[in-house]
Amino acid sequence: MGTIGILVDLDVFRNIKSGKTGNEKLEYYNRAAVKQGLTPVYLCLERMQLSKKAAYGYKYRNGSYVYNKYAIPKVIHNRAMPFSKELQQKLEKLSRRYEVFNSCTRYSKYRIHRILEKRFMEHLPTTKGYGRQRLRDMMKSFKSLYIKPQSSSIGKGIIKIARQSDRLWKIQLPHKTKVMTQSRTEKTVDQYVKSKDYIIQEAIPLADYQGKPYDVRVSVQRGADGQWQMTGMYGKVARKGSHVTNVARRGTVKKCSVLFSHSFQNPGQVAAEVQRVSLQMTQYLGEQLKNLADVGLDIGVDRSGKPYFIEMNGRDQRYGFKKAKMKKTFYRTYENPILYAKYIQQSSGTQHGGNLGRLNGMRKRKTVWPNLDRRSRLKTQLGSYKNRMVSSSQFSTTRFSVIKNERKR
Ligand SMILES: Nc1ncnc2c1ncn2[C@@H]1O[C@H](COP(=O)(O)OP(=O)(O)O)[C@@H](O)[C@H]1O
Numbered sequence: 406m407g408t409i410g411i412l413v414d415l416d417v418f419r420n421i422k423s424g425k426t427g428n429e430k431l432e433y434y435n436r437a438a439v440k441q442g443l444t445p446v447y448l449c450l451e452r453m454q455l456s457k458k459a460a461y462g463y464k465y466r467n468g469s470y471v472y473n474k475y476a477i478p479k480v481i482h483n484r485a486m487p488f489s490k491e492l493q494q495k496l497e498k499l500s501r502r503y504e505v506f507n508s509c510t511r512y513s514k515y516r517i518h519r520i521l522e523k524r525f526m527e528h529l530p531t532t533k534g535y536g537r538q539r540l541r542d543m544m545k546s547f548k549s550l551y552i553k554p555q556s557s558s559i560g561k562g563i564i565k566i567a568r569q570s571d572r573l574w575k576i577q578l579p580h581k582t583k584v585m586t587q588s589r590t591e592k593t594v595d596q597y598v599k600s601k602d603y604i605i606q607e608a609i610p611l612a613d614y615q616g617k618p619y620d621v622r623v624s625v626q627r628g629a630d631g632q633w634q635m636t637g638m639y640g641k642v643a644r645k646g647s648h649v650t651n652v653a654r655r656g657t658v659k660k661c662s663v664l665f666s667h668s669f670q671n672p673g674q675v676a677a678e679v680q681r682v683s684l685q686m687t688q689y690l691g692e693q694l695k696n697l698a699d700v701g702l703d704i705g706v707d708r709s710g711k712p713y714f715i716e717m718n719g720r721d722q723r724y725g726f727k728k729a730k731m732k733k734t735f736y737r738t739y740e741n742p743i744l745y746a747k748y749i750q751q752s753s754g755t756q757h758g759g760n761l762g763r764l765n766g767m768r769k770r771k772t773v774w775p776n777l778d779r780r781s782r783l784k785t786q787l788g789s790y791k792n793r794m795v796s797s798s799q800f801s802t803t804r805f806s807v808i809k810n811e812r813k814r
């Protein structure tokens with residue numbers, strides 16, 4: 406019976422016994438792991454002794470947690486988001502020595518945008534790094550803009566400006582909305598941003614539900630066969646008058662079927678397009694970013710039903726599925742990382758000393774996935790699946806090269 410490490414932040418770790426783990430529904434990991442014959446061990450960076458290859462943690466066994474010092478498991482699902490340099494370095498070190506997936510949970514918005522620009526220009530709002538002159542230029546080219554921090558989340562510090570007339574702009578700051586002249590708007594934004602790291606982004610004219618704009622959270626994860634899959638999606642509807650849809654900013658959640666049939670003649674097609682774009686973008690990002698395995702995309706859909714990428718979350722807060730009453734999907738967002746962990750564990754098995762870690766850092770091989778249509782993609786998937794089912798005489802070479810390519814993707 407294998408052991409799977411689940412790395413969480415200290416505040417979650419401290420509350421494991423009391424069960425008050427906030428948005429992290431650990432019992433779902435436990436249920437999924439038990440079903441797979443695996444034992445989860447919850448860890449945090451603060452209680453880890455890398456030099457001793459050991460950590461204090463909570464092992465879930467026979468329905469309860471046992472706190473003890475354990476050997477650090479070979480495969481670790483990362484759900485932590487360390488803020489201090491020291492802990493970030495510790496996590497980096499950990500992921501060099503063990504099979505940590507999703508080791509990075511926070512990416513700069515601009516970095517992700519620049520990667521996607523190479524392939525998905527059509528589905529990206531124009532985006533630039535913040536600068537006063539750039540703001541002025543963008544205000545000339547677009548009727549409405551978002552000015553957003555590079556790396557924060559939950560809608561924090563986001564400004565929206567929208568042209569009202571030749572002279573006037575409406576400016577939505579996190580806690581107030583005003584109408585001002587162009588130069589005053591520029592100055593106010595500049596003062597707000599100060600020296601912080603911001604981007605300026607064209608506003609997507611989002612589809613709305615009863616007059617309130619919405620966007621879509623799409624969970625894309627690697628699963629039992631190591632391949633990316635779309636686990637589910639739900640809509641986030643902005644609070645009345647708000648320019649952000651984040652649930653943390655009192656946005657509400659709704660099933661996409663409700664929202665899309667409210668907004669579009671062809672709701673099924675819009676959903677399929679959101680799914681296609683999300684999957685292809687994540688597959689591509691997975692080729693470029695080390696050990697990416699579990700993300701939540703924010704996808705905006707404009708009034709014609711066309712999807713646009715807004716951001717990628719490296720630690721998807723999955724509880725929106727619960728709020729949208731999508732209990733099965735909510736569970737599956739926890740089950741998939743467990744299945745993927747099992748897949749890595751089996752793939753890196755005994756033949757190769759169990760260490761595929763180095764492959765994580767290797768130059769990634771480019772694939773042609775984003776340009777394939779659904780049928781040929783399915784065929785490719787089937788092909789690689791068949792390759793994994795080769796007879797034992799071919800096992801070591803074929804299996805290893807297939808795994809190698811998959812891990813590199
Ligand atoms: N370019 C944009 N066009 C339309 N809406 C946007 C845009 N950028 C952000 N938003 C709105 O603001 C919300 C928060 O922005 P996002 O980039 O996801 O930052 P955060 O990391 O804070 O969630 C989005 O979910 C969306 O509702």
Ligand SMILES: [Mg+2]
Binds near residue numbers: 716
């Ligand atoms: Mg967001």
